[in-house]
Amino acid sequence: MDTIQGLPTRDAYGKAIVALGEKNRNVYVVDCDIGKSCKTGEFMQTFPQQYVNVGIAEQNGCGLAAGLATCGKIPFVTTYAVFGSMRMLEQIRQEVCYPNLNVKIACSHGGFTPANDGASHQGIEDLGVLRTIPNMTVIAPADYHSAYALVKAAGADYYGPVYLRFTRDAVPFIYSEDDTFEIGKAKVLSEGSDITIISNGDILSRCVAAKDRLVESGISVRLLDMHTIKPIDREAVLDSIAKTRGIITVEDHNIINGLGSAVSEIVAEVGGCRVSRIGIQDQFGESAPYERLLEKNFITVDNIVETAMRMLK
Amino acid sequence: MIQNEKKDAVVQKLETQAKELRKTILTMIHEAKSGHPGGSLSAADIMAVLYFEELQVRPQDPHWEERDRFVLSKGHVCPVLYSCLALRGYFPMDVVKTLRKEGSMLQGHPDMKRCPGVDISTGSLGQGLSTAVGMALAAKRDERKYRVFCLVGDGESQEGQIWEAVQTAVKYQLDNLIIIVDNNGLQNDNTCEVVMPLGDLGVKFEAFGCSVQRIDGHSIPEIRTAFGFAREHRGGKPHCIVAKTVKGKGVSFMEHVVAWHGTPPNDEQYGTAIQEIEGGV
Numbered sequence: 326m327d328t329i330q331g332l333p334t335r336d337a338y339g340k341a342i343v344a345l346g347e348k349n350r351n352v353y354v355v356d357c358d359i360g361k362s363c364k365t366g367e368f369m370q371t372f373p374q375q376y377v378n379v380g381i382a383e384q385n386g387c388g389l390a391a392g393l394a395t396c397g398k399i400p401f402v403t404t405y406a407v408f409g410s411m412r413m414l415e416q417i418r419q420e421v422c423y424p425n426l427n428v429k430i431a432c433s434h435g436g437f438t439p440a441n442d443g444a445s446h447q448g449i450e451d452l453g454v455l456r457t458i459p460n461m462t463v464i465a466p467a468d469y470h471s472a473y474a475l476v477k478a479a480g481a482d483y484y485g486p487v488y489l490r491f492t493r494d495a496v497p498f499i500y501s502e503d504d505t506f507e508i509g510k511a512k513v514l515s516e517g518s519d520i521t522i523i524s525n526g527d528i529l530s531r532c533v534a535a536k537d538r539l540v541e542s543g544i545s546v547r548l549l550d551m552h553t554i555k556p557i558d559r560e561a562v563l564d565s566i567a568k569t570r571g572i573i574t575v576e577d578h579n580i581i582n583g584l585g586s587a588v589s590e591i592v593a594e595v596g597g598c599r600v601s602r603i604g605i606q607d608q609f610g611e612s613a614p615y616e617r618l619l620e621k622n623f624i625t626v627d628n629i630v631e632t633a634m635r636m637l638k
Numbered sequence: 639m640i641q642n643e644k645k646d647a648v649v650q651k652l653e654t655q656a657k658e659l660r661k662t663i664l665t666m667i668h669e670a671k672s673g674h675p676g677g678s679l680s681a682a683d684i685m686a687v688l689y690f691e692e693l694q695v696r697p698q699d700p701h702w703e704e705r706d707r708f709v710l711s712k713g714h715v716c717p718v719l720y721s722c723l724a725l726r727g728y729f730p731m732d733v734v735k736t737l738r739k740e741g742s743m744l745q746g747h748p749d750m751k752r753c754p755g756v757d758i759s760t761g762s763l764g765q766g767l768s769t770a771v772g773m774a775l776a777a778k779r780d781e782r783k784y785r786v787f788c789l790v791g792d793g794e795s796q797e798g799q800i801w802e803a804v805q806t807a808v809k810y811q812l813d814n815l816i817i818i819v820d821n822n823g824l825q826n827d828n829t830c831e832v833v834m835p836l837g838d839l840g841v842k843f844e845a846f847g848c849s850v851q852r853i854d855g856h857s858i859p860e861i862r863t864a865f866g867f868a869r870e871h872r873g874g875k876p877h878c879i880v881a882k883t884v885k886g887k888g889v890s891f892m893e894h895v896v897a898w899h900g901t902p903p904n905d906e907q908y909g910t911a912i913q914e915i916e917g918g919v
Contacts, residue, residue, distance in 0.1 A: 374779055377810075385768045385802035392772020395707075395750075395758055396780070400772075416799075419762040420769055424750050 331497040334527075335433040337472035338491050339364025342401060342431075345480040346372045352480055353400040355390045357383045362493075363403045363433045387413040390428045391420035399427050399480055406435040406448025406490055410455055421486045422460040428486055429479055430455075435465065435490035436526060436577030437610050437618040444609040447618075448490075453582025455488045456555040462508060463555040465490040465584075467529035470500040471512070471552060478508050490526065492577075494615065497530045499550070509553045511561035517547035520633045521565035523588055524575040525551050528624060532575050535629035544633065545569075557587045566597040571636040573601045575629055577619070580604040601632050648691070652858045655725065656686035660888045660915050662721035662734055668908040670738040673746075676898040678718040680822040680855070680883040681789060687861045688787060689722035692869075697727045700754040706784050707757045707773045711766025711800075712791035712820065713747040714900070719756070720744050728755040764797025766790070767817065771807045774815040774876075785814045785869075793825030796834045801846065807876040808847035815876040816868045817848070820855065822885035824896050843878040855881025888915055 345352045346368055354365050356378040369376045377393075379386040383404055390400035402409065409432035421428045432451065439446040456463045464479065464487060466472035472491060479487040487508075499514070506512065511523075515536060524532040529550055536546040547569050549561055565572055572592065574585035585602030592600050605622045619625060659682045667673035688708065689695075696702045710719050717737065724734050729743065736742035743753040747761025757773070760766040770788035777784050790800065807815050819839055823830055830836050844850045851867060853860040861881070868877040885899070886892030889911040903911055 377775065379802070379806050382799075382802035382806070384765075384799045385771075385806060388765050388768025388799065388803065389772040389775065389806060392709075392758065392769035392774075393776050394772075395769070396773055396776035398776055415762060416765055416768075420759070420765055424759040 331495045332469040333493060333495050334466050334469060334472035334491040335364045335493065337469045338431055338433070338476050338489070339367055341473045341476035342368050342480070343371055345477060346375055349399065350375060351398045353377060353393055353398045355379060355386045355400050355402045357381060357386045357402070357404040357408070359404055363431070365403050383408045383413040384416045387416035388420050391424070391426050394426040394428050399429070401429045401431045401480065403431045405439070405446060406432040406451045407446055410448060410451030410488065414454060417455070417486070418458050422458045425460045425485055427484050430486070430488045431476070431491070432489065433491045434493050436492060437605070437615055438492040438494055438527060438577070440610070440615040440618055441612050443612040447610045449579045449605050449610065451488070451490060452554050452578050452584070453586065456587065457582070460486055461555065462487045462553065464488065464508065464553050465526040466552050467526055467550050468496055468499040470498065470502050470504060471506055471550070474504070474506040475508065475552060478506065483508055492527050496527050499530060499533065506552065509556045509558060511558040512550040512552065513561070514548040514550060515546060517545035517569060519545040519569055519637055521547040521549065521569045521572045522575060522629065523549045523551050523565070523572060523584065525554065525584055526577050528575050528577045531626050532629060535626045538626065538630050539633055544637065551584055554584055554587050557591070559591055562588055562591045563595065566592060566595065569598070571599045571601070573603065573629060573632050573636070575624065576604040577624065578604055580607055599636060601636060603628060603632065649858045652686050652690055655690045656683045656858070657915055658725060659686055659718060659721045661912055662724065663717040664903060664908060664911050666717050666720065666734045666737040667902045669735045671902050672738055673717055673902055674714045674900045675717070675903065676824065676885040676892060677712060677715040677791065677820065677822065679887045679889065679892065680885045681715055681718050681820045682887065683856045683858060684789070684818055684820065684861055684881055685718050685722050687858060687865060689726055691862065692865045693787065694784070697755065700728060704782060704784050707770070707786040709758055709766045709770040709773070709786065709788040710748055710760055711770070711788050712763065712794050713760030713766065716744070716748045719748060723753070723755040763791070763794045764799040767800055767803040770815060771803050771812065774807065774812040775810055777814055778810065778812065785816060787816045787818065789818050789820060792819055792821045792823065792836055792839060793830050793833070795819065795836060795839060804843065804846045804848065804876070811874040812876045813872040813874050817843070817876065817878045819878065819880045820883055821880050822883040824885040824894070824899065826899050828896055840880040843880070847875060848878040849873065849875040850878045850880060852880045852882070855883035856887055890914060
């Protein structure tokens with residue numbers, strides 16, 4: 326197997342937040358004592374006046390950010406996905422989403438990626454939990470370049486609460502730095518007429534591999550990067566129903582209420598094709614290599630290919 | 639001598655405002671047939687001094703950037719805040735009759751997007767103080783002069799987040815933050831002592847590093863003196879004023895009674911209460 330040519334999406338966050346802070350002195354980082362892991366170090370060094378560290382007190386960090394936002398700041402509360410989506414969930418709901426304040430929740434270690442840390446640190450429910458709250462936008466970028474672009478988009482001219490999920494490990498480059506991204510607009514990686522694969526986050530690179538194998542077998546694959554799970558790109562899903570015979574969703578997230586659910590909500594209403602969902606089988610992870618955790622939940626290139634074959638029979 | 643008379647006139651005026659607040663609180667809760675009278679009444683004197691003397695605000699320009707901020711961390715006692723805002727002219731007096739009604743700017747708990755003069759939406763206890771810390775920090779970083787006042791309930795300080803916020807205020811030396819604890823000793827289910835003993839809150843805030851004052855929260859002169867001290871002393875410590883209060887203050891049958899935490903008065907009780915307040919009992 327080739328060595329991975331890529332970088333972690335959390336590194337992209339660390340770089341993008343510096344670019345944002347440079348351009349707009351109202352951009353703040355609110356750290357919760359895991360800035361080192363979340364790559365806010367350069368921001369802290371460069372803009373100490375725009376930096377706050379509340380210590381191991383995420384709920385307070387979120388409330389403090391809401392207060393900053395009422396005074397014109399654009400705070401990025403930074404922590405791990407499991408804490409950013411659940412430890413401070415009610416604070417996000419009450420003080421950020423309900424008053425619709427311009428607070429961003431930027432979280433590393435999404436999904437199974439903190440694999441050896443075990444279940445306590447694997448945020449496998451974050452996207453689903455947060456997409457349930459009104460006013461919240463939910464984003465899970467798939468590689469370094471898209472993460473960089475989407476952080477900049479979220480912090481520059483996109484008003485309102487945004488949850489951004491990054492991950493720990495290096496992921497292959499899918500895009501170049503010249504690619505452009507719009508929040509709420511799926512990226513079409515390939516057009517096709519037989520089957521659609523919709524994914525996001527670290528798993529997208531596996532879908533690219535699966536697509537290549539399917540294409541080799543003569544199957545025409547439409548592949549979408551649904552980096553914004555909410556508001557979901559409804560048009561892109563409707564196009565997939567019209568253009569292909571079935572949709573497969575693939576995610577590093579619990580099978581309940583994640584990307585597969587969001588896509589199915591649309592398909593269930595309009596009909597026209599089947600959806601097969603590949604994701605975490607409503608079970609906790611454990612300390613294990615990332616690949617093993619995915620295998621145990623059938624989130625593999627093999628399973629994507631087999632699922633496509635089965636659906637097209 | 640002349641100065642003393644002048645001061646007395648100010649105190650008298652504020653006491654009259656506090657009476658108006660109490661009447662308005664009861665009128666709106668009676669009309670709504672729901673709401674929280676007990677804690678609204680215990681905070682009325684503090685709020686009278688805040689809104690009719692201490693806070694630098696512009697009711698005609700509620701988003702004025704240099705305004706002092708006020709955070710009602712114990713959001714359920716919004717009838718006292720709404721009464722202040724109405725009497726200060728943020729919106730017409732008759733709006734108070736729409737409390738908790740569909741489409742009203744006066745939601746059951748404060749909503750900053752609907753109600754002018756509300757600096758942050760609150761209602762979930764324990765969270766407001768964190769937002770106040772954020773506002774005070776923004777003022778420091780931007781070198782602005784405004785201050786941030788935050789009213790916290792004693793029962794509310796059972797929430798751990800209150801203490802997370804206090805430690806942050808101390809770390810960032812937010813001497814432009816004034817925390818006022820409405821120490822009425824009662825909460826929803828029973829007395830604080832029975833539900834979850836708080837100990838001496840002043841000692842706790844002091845131990846965290848705040849500059850603490852203890853006052854009678856129904857003495858207008860003591861409230862004024864405490865605010866004056868906080869205004870004049872900016873030694874790098876956040877201020878905390880522990881105000882000993884009586885839940886239901888001003889209405890004899892509501893005072894010290896747990897049940898009036900969240901119960902509206904019926905017609906007869908309302909009439910009696912208004913009479914008592916007007917009579918100055």
